[in-house]
Amino acid sequence: MSQTYKAAGVDKEAGYEHVERIKASVKRTQTANVLSHLGGFSGLFELDLNGIEKPVLVSGTDGVGTKVKLAYELNIHNTVGIDCVAMCVNDIVCQGAKPLYFLDYLATGHLVPEKTVQVVEGVSEGCIQSGMALIGGETAEMPGVYQGDDYDLAGFAVGVVDKDKIITGKDINDNTVLIGIPSTGVHSNGFSLVRHVLKNTDLNAEFENTGKTLGEVLMTPTKIYVKAVLNLMDHVEVLGLAHITGGGLIENVPRMLPEGYQANIGFKALKVPAIFKLIQETGSISTDEMLNTFNMGVGMVVAVDKENAAQALEILASEGAYEIGIVEKGDQGIIIQ
Structure with a gap:
């Protein structure tokens, strides 16, 4: 009998639906600096270095941790994306960096667009709150690694700061x-x-x-x-x-x-x-x-x-x-x- 990817647990059609349904959320975050489009092989971002003499890129990556377990249990999926963005951008702003763009990685055992679209909508909202663009990401269906429609979420943020304005804590003292x-x-x-x-x-x-x-x-x-x-x-x-x-x-x-x-x-x-x-x-x-x-x-x-x-x-x-x-x-x- 001929085997298919769907029979192995990966639903490509659900993946196509997911991408189609998140396009509006991603578009909300776009700025004039974004040169790429959703569905391409990479994200392109043009740096605007106006007023920055010595640009330094600052990056941070993080996930949501086991808070996602509560998301499954409570069927609340539109907030963990904000968490994911926050955990990254709150770190890079500690060095004085202005966030530029974000990429997310969503892995699940079984792709259910009704849930995963909500997750990405949260990521989009987090990017808007941070003043940065969501320029790409990856959604992976991994049956056997994740159970059922359980998922995990991680992200990666990039910002920029002038080298002479990096916050290091070196001048902190007893005053x-x-x-x-x-x-x-x-x-x-x-x-x-x-x-x-x-x-x-x-x-x-x-x-x-x-x-x-x-x-x-x-x-x-x-x-x-x-x-x-x-x-x-x-x-x-x-x-x-x-x-x-x-x-x-x-x-x-x-x-x-x-x-x-x-x-x-x-x-x-x-x-x-x-x-x-x-x-x-x-x-x-x-x-x-x-x-x-x-x-x-x-x-x-x-x-x-x-x-x-x-x-x-x-x-x-x-x-x-x-x-x-x-x-x-x-x-x-x-x-x-």
């Missing part, structure tokens, strides 16, 4: 103030622990009179800080930036500090959202473990001179930013007390 920009919730980290802790909890129940279910609160996408940070950089000298992802404040804040300095953050100053309190109480998780796993309500930390702190807070007022600590001489990396 530096740390400002926290709030997260929108759990973002896209620690979901293996979240799923383990809440495995017997009703995710469809309303959470804390929010008008949303617990599942919807958990699926709230990662906040994209690009426009807020770039606007701040236009007005205030930013000495350092830390995107608070896996490892929480404990791991990520020290990454921007020069040798001989440590961060001193007041735990009581942190505005910890209720979702983290639920996770901690349900799982009987220590505070140290929470701080070393989750963002605890702070998605981005900005380091500025004390003299510029008031202006920075004013500029970031619409983001709900607030002072969370200071930098001092020391070698402990970070102290949260």
